[in-house]
Amino acid sequence: MAYTAALNRYEAMPYKRCGSSGLKLPVISLGLWHNFGGVDIYQLSREMVLHAFDKGITHFDLANNYGPPPGSAEKTFGRILKDDLHRYRDEIIVSTKAGYLMWPGPYGEWGSKKYLIASLDQSLKRMGLDYVDIYYSHRPDPETPFEETMGALEQIVRQGKALYVGLSNYTADQTRQAVEILKSMGIRCLIHQPRYSMFDRWVEDGLLAVLEDEGMGCIAYSPLAQGMLTNRYLNGIPADSRAGKESGFLQPDQVTHEKVKKARKLSTLAAGRGQKLAQMALSWVLRDTRITSVLVGASSVAQLDDNLAAAGSGAFSPGELQQIESILSEG
Numbered sequence: 405m406a407y408t409a410a411l412n413r414y415e416a417m418p419y420k421r422c423g424s425s426g427l428k429l430p431v432i433s434l435g436l437w438h439n440f441g442g443v444d445i446y447q448l449s450r451e452m453v454l455h456a457f458d459k460g461i462t463h464f465d466l467a468n469n470y471g472p473p474p475g476s477a478e479k480t481f482g483r484i485l486k487d488d489l490h491r492y493r494d495e496i497i498v499s500t501k502a503g504y505l506m507w508p509g510p511y512g513e514w515g516s517k518k519y520l521i522a523s524l525d526q527s528l529k530r531m532g533l534d535y536v537d538i539y540y541s542h543r544p545d546p547e548t549p550f551e552e553t554m555g556a557l558e559q560i561v562r563q564g565k566a567l568y569v570g571l572s573n574y575t576a577d578q579t580r581q582a583v584e585i586l587k588s589m590g591i592r593c594l595i596h597q598p599r600y601s602m603f604d605r606w607v608e609d610g611l612l613a614v615l616e617d618e619g620m621g622c623i624a625y626s627p628l629a630q631g632m633l634t635n636r637y638l639n640g641i642p643a644d645s646r647a648g649k650e651s652g653f654l655q656p657d658q659v660t661h662e663k664v665k666k667a668r669k670l671s672t673l674a675a676g677r678g679q680k681l682a683q684m685a686l687s688w689v690l691r692d693t694r695i696t697s698v699l700v701g702a703s704s705v706a707q708l709d710d711n712l713a714a715a716g717s718g719a720f721s722p723g724e725l726q727q728i729e730s731i732l733s734e735g
């Protein structure tokens with residue numbers, strides 16, 4: 405059936421300015437790393453994307469290699485755009501990235517100009533787009549000079565193939581260097597995409613300060629620690645979960661006894677606040693004013709709805725923050 409977006413789609417979701425740029429992002433964005441590949445059920449992927457859009461999620465995050473197989477999440481998203489969302493293209497922020505292995509040989513990964521330019525052309529074809537809104541260097545390349553990687557991003561912006569550019573997985577120092585190079589080329593670095601959750605707080609040690617200083621936004625990926633900060637693993641590893649499916653990205657042995665113990669305690673604390681653990685985990689990342697958006701994944705519409713409830717709610721008292729700190733520092 406032809407899709408028409410919900411008329412009230414902008415009523416509940418808060419939108420936050422991305423650093424000091426002109427662009428606003430929803431505080432909750434949807435990532436298509438898992439559950440949108442060629443191996444997944446298209447109708448479920450479609451339902452999640454359309455439901456997200458109906459609820460005010462205007463930002464969808466992809467990468468060249470998302471699938472499996474690599475490239476297929478972009479194809480799935482391209483199909484949804486063509487079939488359902490084409491009328492709404494100007495209401496949507498699409499991001500994609502290049503950095504990880506995509507094709508064989510010396511030009512299929514990392515940060516050369518050859519790779520970044522060719523990969524974006526492939527991504528645009530797969531999604532049926534003329535341009536993406538944000539293009540990321542997915543990871544710093546230890547061998548290619550940053551001048552070359554940033555030069556590729558500059559060329560892409562000048563050609564109109566991306567409106568904005570961003571960095572992902574760059575350290576604080578690498579970010580500073582890359583941003584200075586972009587600035588010298590007259591290009592603003594819009595945003596950084598790091599991993600950040602209650603279980604992984606490396607960004608607090610320098611990166612967030614750099615982003616604030618540079619007027620950049622920050623979109624936190626895996627804010628639920630791939631599901632470990634939800635009720636998913638509180639009573640064992642379900643067969644249909646990311647760890648249960650052994651996708652390789654969340655190994656069963658990463659779901660440690662210590663993490664589950666902390667998640668149980670956090671879950672009790674969340675219940676006292678009238679939230680589920682997943683909602684509290686998202687509210688906690690968003691408590692930092694330097695965070696523009698949390699980039700969640702989901703394997704069902706119900707999970708997405710749970711996560712959406714964290715938007716615009718859940719301020720913490722100093723006592724609650726202290727309790728979270730003490731649970732996280734246990735062991």
Ligand code: NDP
Pocket residue numbers: 434435436437438465466542572573597624625626627628629630631632634635636644645646647682699700701702703706707708710711
């Ligand atoms: P999350 O930490 O949000 O984990 C998502 C997973 O947690 C879901 O697939 C689901 O797992 C489970 N989950 C989500 N919501 C709930 C809920 N309410 N209740 C119970 N379980 C829930 O994020 P991801 O690790 O998926 O990453 C999100 C996005 O970030 C990616 O899609 C991608 O766009 C981006 N990303 C970027 C990276 C980069 O290098 N730049 C690296 C990784 C991700 P299950 O399948 O078990 O149901």
